[in-house]
Amino acid sequence: MKQVVYTASPESQQIHVWQMNDEGGLTLLQVTDVAGQVQPMVVSPKRDFLYVGVRPNFRVLAFRIAADGTLTEAGQAPLPGSPTHISTDHQGKFLFCGSYNDACVSVSPIGEDGIPQAPLQVINGLEGCHSANIDNDNKTLYVPALKQDRICLFALGADGQLTPREQAQVTTVEGAGPRHMQFHPGGQYAYCVNELDSTVEVWALNQGGGEAESVQTLDMMPPDFSGTRWAADIHLTPDGRFLYACDRTSSTLAIFSVSELGDELTLEGFQPTETQPRGFNIDHSGRYLVAAGQKSHHIEVYAINEPKGLLKPLGRYAVGQGPMWVVIHPLQA
Numbered sequence: 408m409k410q411v412v413y414t415a416s417p418e419s420q421q422i423h424v425w426q427m428n429d430e431g432g433l434t435l436l437q438v439t440d441v442a443g444q445v446q447p448m449v450v451s452p453k454r455d456f457l458y459v460g461v462r463p464n465f466r467v468l469a470f471r472i473a474a475d476g477t478l479t480e481a482g483q484a485p486l487p488g489s490p491t492h493i494s495t496d497h498q499g500k501f502l503f504c505g506s507y508n509d510a511c512v513s514v515s516p517i518g519e520d521g522i523p524q525a526p527l528q529v530i531n532g533l534e535g536c537h538s539a540n541i542d543n544d545n546k547t548l549y550v551p552a553l554k555q556d557r558i559c560l561f562a563l564g565a566d567g568q569l570t571p572r573e574q575a576q577v578t579t580v581e582g583a584g585p586r587h588m589q590f591h592p593g594g595q596y597a598y599c600v601n602e603l604d605s606t607v608e609v610w611a612l613n614q615g616g617g618e619a620e621s622v623q624t625l626d627m628m629p630p631d632f633s634g635t636r637w638a639a640d641i642h643l644t645p646d647g648r649f650l651y652a653c654d655r656t657s658s659t660l661a662i663f664s665v666s667e668l669g670d671e672l673t674l675e676g677f678q679p680t681e682t683q684p685r686g687f688n689i690d691h692s693g694r695y696l697v698a699a700g701q702k703s704h705h706i707e708v709y710a711i712n713e714p715k716g717l718l719k720p721l722g723r724y725a726v727g728q729g730p731m732w733v734v735i736h737p738l739q740a
């Protein structure tokens with residue numbers, strides 16, 4: 408499988424485009440200079456655009472993805488706040504943006520041409536809004552508000568309007584700070600990394616009804632750790648068997664195996680990684696993990712090994728300054 412890795416480096420205002428070979432090796436294809444600090448990124452469901460949030464002039468940029476994975480800027484649209492996280496619904500009709508500093512989530516329509524437009528809805532009052540996560544059946548948007556220790560549940564309408572679900576929110580323990588989420592392929596469970604107490608929480612979902620219930624919370628720190636906990640990102644292998652979460656103070660990746668149903672995690676080990684890993688991702692074959700060091704200005708590729716999902720370092724590469732977001736895109740065969 409041919410794949411391309413995109414890394415966003417806001418301090419040098421660059422997106423690096425890397426070709427990934429079958430053995431997990433990377434070759435630099437392109438460095439795109441961007442007018443602004445590039446942060447969250449997501450590939451459209453049709454895999455023809457990379458959407459990138461920039462600041463201080465809050466906008467989403469749309470880059471057309473060529474057959475070899477290289478990028479050409481094709482359009483842009485305003486955003487209502489500093490983009491902390493962007494995502495789309497599974498049909499590629501709407502783009503969601505969560506803003507931590509501006510405490511809001513927004514919905515922007517995506518035109519037939521693939522270019523996002525101005526927001527059609529902005530929901531305020533979400534203190535520390537850190538991400539917007541659509542469930543597998545494209546019906547419920549889960550929005551963690553980190554500073555309020557809650558995850559808000561919104562129904563997504565056909566017109567893109569968000570309406571609070573009957574169960575409008577679920578809460579974590581005080582001071583947990585819910586941040587980023589992943590959904591099990593079966594759709595019955597989601598996993599949330601809590602930034603402030605560095606835990607991973609398993610949520611049982613009632614997909615049709617848009618409800619959630621906490622069923623397991625696991626510490627993700629090495630037992631001898633005594634510093635300030637500062638978790639960031641979370642990702643699941645495509646087959647749902649292994650889950651990873653990173654902590655920035657300790658610069659570690661915690662490794663979990665996932666039960667077949669998705670309801671139970673087992674901590675398998677820890678992998679020391681690049682300094683201050685704020686973003687990482689997993690390739691589409693589920694064989695490689697790529698982590699970015701916000702303070703090392705490098706990315707590192709790991710092989711995901713059976714039977715426990717432990718990681719083996721394969722190679723590290725210099726990128727731009729302050730890399731903090733990683734997206735992996737499979738090229739058409």
Ligand SMILES: O=C1O[C@H](COP(=O)(O)O)[C@@H](O)[C@H](O)[C@H]1O
Binds near residue numbers: 489490491
């Ligand atoms: O990782 C973090 O994210 C928030 C928001 O980040 P921003 O890039 O959208 O400004 C940040 O303020 C918080 O301190 C940090 O832990």
